[in-house]
Amino acid sequence: MTYDVSAVRAQFPALATGTAHFDGPGGTQTPLPVIEAIADALARPLSNRGQLLPGERNADAIVVEARRAMADLLGTEPSGVVFGRSATQLVHDFSHTLAATWSPGDEVVVTRLDHDSNIRPWIRAAERAGATVRWADFDPATGELTADDIRAVLSDRTRLVAVTAASNLIGTRPPIAEISRLVHDAGALLHVDGVHYTAHSAVDVGHLGTDFFVCSPYKFLGPHHGVLTARPELLETLRPDKLLPSSDAVPERFELGTLPYELLAGTRAAVDFLAGLATGASGTRRRRLTASFAALEEHEETLRARLDKGLATLDGITVHSRAADRTPTVLMTFDGRSTTDAYRFLAARGIHAPSGSFYAVEASCRLGLGDTGGLRVGLAPYSNAEDVDRLVTGLADFLGE
Template sequence: MTFDIAAVRSRFPALADGYAYLDGAAGTQVPTCVIDAIASAYRLGIGNVGGPFPASARSMTILADARQAVADLVGGEASGVVFGPNSTTLIYRFAHALSATWREGDEVVVSRLDHDANVRPWVQAAERAGAVVRWAEVDVDTGELPVDQYDALLTDRTRLVAVTAASNILGTRPDVAAITAKAHAAGALTFVDGVHSTPHDLPDVRALGADFFVTSAYKWAGPHLGALVADPALLETLHPEKLLPSPDRVPERFETGTSPFADLAGVTAAVEHLAGLALPLPSLSRRDRLRVSMEAVGAHEQALFEVLLGGLGGLPDVTLHGKPARRTAIAYFRVAGHSPAAVAEHLAMNGVNVWHGHSYAWELTGALGIRDTGGAVRAGLAHYNDREDVDRFLAAVADLTG
């Protein structure tokens, strides 16, 4: 299993500007193959689906290919892939559809580890239905989401358990499979946010026990689109609000308006990009190629992250938040005497892109006690980052320490 970082970086034209892009948790850069796929779709001509002409047929093929590509990426079925403009919009859409069957006194379980996109839609839906919201708490010292607490949170009135596969600020990878097993034993559905985890750890929706799983292509080198994956039979039981003439079949009944066909061509190209990051293995299925590639990505990112985390930990005046046992390659930190905004600005002036603030981890930053004082600085690794990026980042942070 090989991973040629120089070859990988050469595929990303944006990296030519010389900056260290450590902002991938908010959105990655895209490789040339994705740019070309989007441009080619426009160049060849596309039309709405259902027409008797070649441009319409091309759009139908693009859409079918994108569904299959996402299914291969997460271990689902193509007929259970729903596309939307982003994961937040998709979660709101499904919160409306699912909560239509909730009754007063029903319960939903959310966690303070999650991005607010997998919290607020469920809280608001519960309020409309008269359902009760129960909270899974985070160990603020470690950043872990203890599984045992779900025994007390789940009852026979629990209708849904929402949980993230990885924290977008601490990187925590909770034991999702154990949580969903408890939820299913209680008769509840599970909704897993895979937006932050997918670029770093190849998902398997069945192994995770995810009835619903969301991911965002722009977090794994694709265009700005979201996708939800579920069992087609489960989707058949849901009836969202839709236009009367629009298709009522699954999965189309959940997709409002005309699909962004050119961007969907980019989705397929992005999945192929991920599948080809390790040694070429053309005889394998795309799912197996993805497995080999993402194992190589994980090893590359974690090796770099050891350097980054060790470097930060050795600097005076730096406070790192969270120390989970299993985590993605992301650090959330503060520098004494400097606001997170000032740290991010200093890093930008030194050619390093990072984000600062709460990063929509609203409940988690509140539990950490830093939401109202600027949050912290978030630096994360993507598969195109190299040692030079990490060294430049550490040098720039060191400039600010005592």
């Protein structure tokens, strides 16, 4: 299998502006097949789901196909795939539902490494239930969050552990499978934020051992909404707040209101696009996805090494992404210089590398950066060597200004 980045880039109309995009962790650009799938869904008859009229059948087929696509992407079952407005909304909804099963004295674990959407909903839910929140720390010197860091805050009262599969701020990928074994041995559930992870790694929720795994298609070339997956038999045990006439079937009981059919059509197209990233991949969609992510990881790791080498030639930069296992996402700060100024300087040169803490405010503060954060550089499937070289040259110009 090979990875042809020029062929990939040709599918992204947004790249015609000439901007070098390093903002993928906040949301990727959209390829033509996804745009066309959304337009096609809206152009054809579309109505509430059913089987009698064309619009009803179209809507039903879109939902069924989107669940199958996400199941293939995540290594799960279609009946365990829940759609929502965003990952943040889904976590809020499930935190409310799960908190109904907690009692005073129960414990919930969150981490300093996570995006706030996998922290604050659980804290608020614990407060309502009278449960205790325990914090798992990470090492700011290395960026590592280990299984031992989780082990240190587990007890026989732990009911849920919420942890990221990859930090959206510094890229750290904690050992989720090992953490899962510890959490389950303690009799607790594991909720994993896979929003950043899913864009860069082949996901297998069975191997990871998660109970709940949430992600966002717009981080992996799709449209804006959220997806959560869990074992159907686990979902059957949960009773969310819902309207009386709405379906009580799983997974529909967790989906409030009419689904955004056109966005689900785009999500199915995004998964198919990802499955075709590796030239020469064959077999089922799941097999092609696995091969494509292996090729993508090799491509992104090559570019990350090129970026690391370029940054090493520049004085006055501190790189905060240091974990041994991490995504191609780099957070940096500059001696005596504002990262916001760097963001603006690069933007004027057609390079999009934003500055901030990106809702990972706990991680930013633990790194000693307050809520200001740093300049974040994130690679995506359409990133190429020329983009990386433009960025390094732009940073050199900024530092030498």
